[in-house]
Amino acid sequence: MRQPTAAYHTLMTPDTVEGLRQRLLQFAQARDWLQFHSPKNLSCALVVEAGELLEHFQWLTDEESRNLAPAKREAVAAEMADVFIYLVQLSSAMGVDLVQAAQQKIDLNEQRYPADRARGHNKKYDEL
Amino acid sequence: MRQPTAAYHTLMTPDTVEGLRQRLLQFAQARDWLQFHSPKNLSCALVVEAGELLEHFQWLTDEESRNLAPAKREAVAAEMADVFIYLVQLSSAMGVDLVQAAQQKIDLNEQRYPADRARGHNKKYDEL
Amino acid sequence: MRQPTAAYHTLMTPDTVEGLRQRLLQFAQARDWLQFHSPKNLSCALVVEAGELLEHFQWLTDEESRNLAPAKREAVAAEMADVFIYLVQLSSAMGVDLVQAAQQKIDLNEQRYPADRARGHNKKYDEL
Amino acid sequence: MRQPTAAYHTLMTPDTVEGLRQRLLQFAQARDWLQFHSPKNLSCALVVEAGELLEHFQWLTDEESRNLAPAKREAVAAEMADVFIYLVQLSSAMGVDLVQAAQQKIDLNEQRYPADRARGHNKKYDEL
Numbered sequence: 159m160r161q162p163t164a165a166y167h168t169l170m171t172p173d174t175v176e177g178l179r180q181r182l183l184q185f186a187q188a189r190d191w192l193q194f195h196s197p198k199n200l201s202c203a204l205v206v207e208a209g210e211l212l213e214h215f216q217w218l219t220d221e222e223s224r225n226l227a228p229a230k231r232e233a234v235a236a237e238m239a240d241v242f243i244y245l246v247q248l249s250s251a252m253g254v255d256l257v258q259a260a261q262q263k264i265d266l267n268e269q270r271y272p273a274d275r276a277r278g279h280n281k282k283y284d285e286l
Numbered sequence: 287m288r289q290p291t292a293a294y295h296t297l298m299t300p301d302t303v304e305g306l307r308q309r310l311l312q313f314a315q316a317r318d319w320l321q322f323h324s325p326k327n328l329s330c331a332l333v334v335e336a337g338e339l340l341e342h343f344q345w346l347t348d349e350e351s352r353n354l355a356p357a358k359r360e361a362v363a364a365e366m367a368d369v370f371i372y373l374v375q376l377s378s379a380m381g382v383d384l385v386q387a388a389q390q391k392i393d394l395n396e397q398r399y400p401a402d403r404a405r406g407h408n409k410k411y412d413e414l
Numbered sequence: 415m416r417q418p419t420a421a422y423h424t425l426m427t428p429d430t431v432e433g434l435r436q437r438l439l440q441f442a443q444a445r446d447w448l449q450f451h452s453p454k455n456l457s458c459a460l461v462v463e464a465g466e467l468l469e470h471f472q473w474l475t476d477e478e479s480r481n482l483a484p485a486k487r488e489a490v491a492a493e494m495a496d497v498f499i500y501l502v503q504l505s506s507a508m509g510v511d512l513v514q515a516a517q518q519k520i521d522l523n524e525q526r527y528p529a530d531r532a533r534g535h536n537k538k539y540d541e542l
Numbered sequence: 543m544r545q546p547t548a549a550y551h552t553l554m555t556p557d558t559v560e561g562l563r564q565r566l567l568q569f570a571q572a573r574d575w576l577q578f579h580s581p582k583n584l585s586c587a588l589v590v591e592a593g594e595l596l597e598h599f600q601w602l603t604d605e606e607s608r609n610l611a612p613a614k615r616e617a618v619a620a621e622m623a624d625v626f627i628y629l630v631q632l633s634s635a636m637g638v639d640l641v642q643a644a645q646q647k648i649d650l651n652e653q654r655y656p657a658d659r660a661r662g663h664n665k666k667y668d669e670l
Contacts, residue, residue: 174302178388185392189399190406194601197362198343198351202454202600204369205340205461208333209593215326216586217536217578219476223326224379234325235382239391241332241373242384245366251352254363256370260306263367264313271317278318280473322473330472333589337465344458345450345664348603408601430558434644441648445655446662453618454599454607460625461596464589471582479582480635490581491638495647497588497629498640501622507608510619512626516562519623520569527573534574 175257179246186247197251204244211237303385307374314375325379332372339365431513435502442503453507460500467493559640563630570631581635588628595621 186192214234215223226234249256270283314320342362343351354362377384398411442448470490471479482490505512526539570576598618599607610618633640654667 174385178385178392181389181392185396188401189404191404191408193406194408196348196351197354198346198348199601201336201340201343201351202458202596205333205336205465206593206597206600208329208336208369209461209590209596212329212333212586212593213590215329216590217583218326220324220326223324223329226325226380231380231382234380235387236391238373238376238380238382238384239387241336241369242388243391245369245373246388248366252354252359252362252366254359254366256366257302257306259363259367260370260374261309263364263371264306264309268313273316276317276319278321280319280322327473330468330586333593334465334469334472337462337468337589340458340465341462344462345455430641434641434648437645437648441652444657445660447660447664449662450664452604452607453610454602454604457592457596457599457607461589461592464585464592464625468585468589471585474582476580476582479580479585482581482636487636487638490636491643492647494629494632494636494638494640495643497592497625498644499647501625501629502644504622508610508615508618508622510615510622512622513558513562515619515623516626516630517565519620519627520562520565524569529572532573532575534577536575536578 175246175249178242179250182243182247183250195247195251197248200244200248200251204241204248207237207240207244211241303374303377306370307378310371310375311378323375323379325376328372328376328379332369332376335365335368335372339369431502431505434498435506438499438503439506451503451507453504456500456504456507460497460504463493463496463500467497559630559633562626563634566627566631567634579631579635581632584628584632584635588625588632591621591624591628595625 186195211234214226214230214237246256248254267283271286275286276283314323339362342354342358342365374384376382395411399414403414404411442451467490470482470486470493502512504510523539527542531542532539570579595618598610598614598621630640632638651667655670659670660667
């Protein structure tokens with residue numbers, strides 16, 4: 159049954175966060191999983207996947223992390239996908255528009271980190 | 287200088303993950319921050335933000351996490367934005383298309399978790 | 415009332431993990447907090463504190479992380495304490511002897527990582 | 543060669559955090575691993591293990607997390623051991639006395655959370 163679902167997806171939903179969110183909602187509903195998808199549980203799952211992502215880098219140097227072998231890169235991409243999936247599901251559970259929330263946070267960061275004062279160092283805004 | 291940047295954003299980039307990615311890239315470039323944005327460092331930052339997200343829920347019941355007061359909900363949305371921002375920056379550093387990676391992972395999950403066998407319980411696919 | 419408690423602690427409990435565990439148990443009981451200390455919640459709290467620990471290092475180079483300024487070092491020590499406190503409380507909630515569990519894990523790691531094969535590289539045991 | 547090491551451990555070091563710390567130091571030195579054990583890397587490893595710990599609980603209710611089947615309990619204990627091992631190794635790398643740091647933090651928490659005001663609820667000290 160995968161083909162029809164994939165086809166449906168390709169035809170009917172634009173390839174955006176909202177398209178992804180709707181597909182994930184249908185996926186969870188079809189399995190009666192929304193009962194498990196409280197914001198608390200989804201946040202737990204998200205942090206678990208973030209840990210699995212970091213696991214790939216924990217013993218690497220910065221430089222090595224910038225030059226991954228193809229198989230490792232694929233594995234990292236799959237963990238990134240898992241983080242994204244839980245984040246999108248959390249946005250459903252919370253009723254938060256992810257892209258809008260991120261745009262607003264960047265607006266704030268542009269105020270907190272003026273380019274001329276923040277340039278080239280890694281201090282937090284309250285240390286600038 | 288925030289207004290022009292925001293205006294530029296609104297006019298020139300669609301409100302998508304790719305638009306967000308380009309805006310974040312310009313933000314980091316303007317501050318000479320790409321030197322810090324190795325996949326290792328961005329994964330660290332992502333997991334730190336995921337922890338800050340979870341902090342809001344750590345002592346709540348499932349039910350309480352589904353019924354947050356408005357101020358708490360805003361705070362959670364801001365942490366979700368931070369997670370998303372680092373994830374999108376990581377996608378730049380890794381050259382990974384986030385939405386595509388997520389769609390492919392859902393394709394895989396549809397195979398791993400057939401709706402009729404996965405319905406209503408929380409087992410991992412290798413325990414089904 | 416802090417002095418008597420501290421005095422009691424100094425006199426009655428040896429400065430060990432078990433002494434710490436008993437002190438934390440009394441601390442939680444006196445505040446009627448054991449109702450919140452499920453293994454799930456304590457694991458959430460532990461991962462949150464682990465994230466706060468990592469936050470201090472997220473943008474540092476390896477070398478910088480080995481040479482912290484005194485104030486930063488104190489802040490890191492306080493986060494390590496928080497991680498340890500939740501881990502010890504989790505050991506109470508789970509009935510697990512932490513030191514013994516760690517000793518057994520090192521026994522296992524000595525088998526998984528024979529010194530002559532594991533020397534000087536950072537591969538996982540199933541890649542050796 | 544495991545038996546002699548274990549025997550050595552049993553005979554020569556008390557079963558304490560300091561005994562564990564010394565054993566782990568010898569373990570890392572014998573494999574020339576201290577080069578990887580920067581505070582940054584050890585903090586990454588710690589948060590990764592904390593995530594693996596939380597993974598066992600992510601979809602469970604609070605009540606289920608208090609009543610684990612024996613095999614699950616063993617698996618959780620092994621993850622707790624991993625967290626503890628990295629925390630002890632970090633204490634070596636940082637020159638921090640873990641038990642002392644924890645005792646001091648509890649001293650502070652006794653001031654922040656007076657029993658009569660903190661009893662029975664889960665508010666943070668600055669919300670009391």
